Amino acid sequence: MADAALRLTTVAEELLGFPLPVRVRAWDGSESGPPGAPVLVVRHRRALRRLLWRPGELGLARAWVAGEIDVEGDLYAALDLLSGIIWEREEDLAPAVHPVRDPRLRTAARALLRIGGALPPPPPPPEEVRRRSGPLHTRRRDRQAISHHYDVGNGFYEQVLGPSMVYSCAYWSDGGTLEEAQRDKLDLVCRKLALQQGDRLLDVGCGWGSLAMHAAREYGAQVTGITLSREQAAYARKRIAEAGLTDRIEIRVQDYRDVRDGPYDAIASIGMAEHVGQVRYLEYAEQLLTLLRPGGRLLNHQIARRPERNEADYRLDPFIDRYVFPDGELAPLGRTVATLELAGFEVRDVESIREHYALTLRRWVANLEADWRRAVRHSSPGRARVWRLYMAACALAFEHSKIGVNQVLAVRTPHSGDSGLPLRARDWR
Template sequence: MKCVVTSHNAAGTVHALVRAVLGSALPLHIRCWDGSEAGPPDAPVRLVLRHRRALRRLVWAPNEIGLARAFVSGDLDVESDFFESLSSLERILKGSAGPRDVDRQTKWELFRSALRLGAIGLPPKPPAEEIRLGGPLHSLRRDSAAISHHYDVGNDFYALVLGPSMTYSCAVWDDDAKTLEDAQTAKVDLVARKLGLNSESRVLDVGCGWGTFVIHAAREYGAHAVGVTLSQAQADFARKRAAEEGLSELVEIRVQDYREVRDGPFDAIASIGMAEHVGLSQLPTYTAALYALLRPGGRLLNHAISRKAGVVGHTTDRTSFINRYVFPDGELETLSTMTTAIEDAGFEVRDVEALREHYALTLREWVANLEANWDKAVRLTSEGRARVWRLYMAASALTFESGSIGVNQVLAVKSEDGKSGLPRTRKAWLS
């Protein structure tokens, strides 16, 4: 490939460099720190390089981490529609042939251009929002630190993003759901009905978040509900919420790891958006612990994101954007891996419901909430943290829409002598 960079303005040079690296014409518009612009004015992707430091970030990490560092730090910005831009960038990168046939002269021209732009130099310090955890993977202390990194951002920030329900998991957009709040209420009620809750039930919510499910279970079904979380901020919020609704006698919130719960048996267990933190190595421990905490005939509802079989890059990659900025040590398993672990613990799996499209809709609502309250979100946390969440949620919505990841509710029963205690039809136990 012959490509000599001759432009003398920053944007023109960057655009030519990108073309040389990716080896194709690009529907990409670039504006640089010197005010120069290059590329089609009507391009679907319009990038702004606010500082030459963005280039050094990409030189030292020419992957999603480099892009993430440039965006989170504010060195790189997006002027075009955020969802369309992310989708288009992914298509551009996937369709790139790459610099397969770059001769020595072209390499020298590329290096001189990068040097002139200030792209050659020491690696910039990563944004403060990036984290690397120490200690044994999925130990109690390390898991606690991972949860704290993600969830102790501040309750007020989460309220801006999640809305009044304070529910941080996939909503269910049934025919009656007109708002995000409606859809989240539909979700927790669906879980309660699948678990068969009533005033005689004692239910455990593993990873209870801000208490939405346990409060719904107590208020609407009269159930005695115990919620456990590793986030002190979540626990404080959930306790206050339960007290304000007059449900303190029915709702107990603990800062506790699921592996430390000892006061079973429970009639039902809900795990909503928590299993993603467990890790493949700990799945047998997780399912065995929940099995031991249930009475015979008790039900488990495991609601978890899954990766598509054969798709890599969504689990155990410690260098990914998700692991460095969002969910440290998070792992997505396939649906078959999860159901196998549940069955291996002794459960009988009775029902699986896929909600992939519902999560894409939920994430788009969260992004809209964040963008509508951007200035306040920045004041409550930092601009970098707000940027992390915008990128993470928008990219996740697109990934759900593409089918690379899904989310499923698995209903399982601790059957006794072959008796599940469930009605024969789905309609009967959901009524």
């Protein structure tokens, strides 16, 4: 095939109705598109067959993970230029799978068939989670989802996250490092919870133990951390033992629904509620309420999406659902606050730190790219490609306010009405 790149850009531009904003390089070495723009490299025509059978985001994601397409140049610039195309609602280009009414789509499908060939679709890359069935957010299904995301090798996360081993949004100041920003976030959480010597803290979704260690070491708290990831738990216990904090911290492999040893003085849920799901969220909030003493505080740190008119579906987009966070869900901030209050909490403070997550993600991507071979050695080529695309795309989503992240401080206010907060509550600053 001669000049495949020109044929591809012609098909894309006829379908879109405007010039393709990136340059295309095809498997035959041909190039087409605006000079100086980021280059979308189509390494194999299999990528086109993936798009024919699964048009839109999932087809592109499979080609990316398999290494059949790539970006040469600034990944963020390329994703920014393509975001209006890639992340749009999926349109069907495969008449054999679903009927297509738009004649432009039929024309594009025929052209892609001629360029890419009409062979059956390639199997999905092995990193993809198979389509699940049955009820969402059962204990078994949640364990499987958490294992897919977190049990990919602690060495991989050490490289991406850095020494802090904190896998949530950092709290930045001008000129600070990632480690300083993560330390400041952990300290902000502890101060919002007003932790004191001897307080019992429940860390729900404790990850690799970083918040538990900070709360025990700096505030003298007695911490119980729970996670569904056995690899995280083993890593956290080792860190805690090396730091001499085993008398202050207990790490359990345990579902939040099975915690029975309240009351706690404070509960932290940092980047965990996205895994709970709307079908379980009220149950989750009610469970945390019962585990708090009257006057105890909850700090819920959670990613949120923009509200939509149709609020029936909170599921993440197909790429993230299949490759990153199986069964993950993002709710609007208002729904989260309303559910916490419905459960019996009094919400006292909400802080949006959206821009902080964009900065955090860019640092994680830089850590991943700094030693690509090591990242592949600790996981797989496909897994490393998944994380690079996922984190870069999410950084742009935060920067463009497509999604946000918020810290919600809530109290189990006693019957007396005394919340325990000072009149000027934000003295934690």
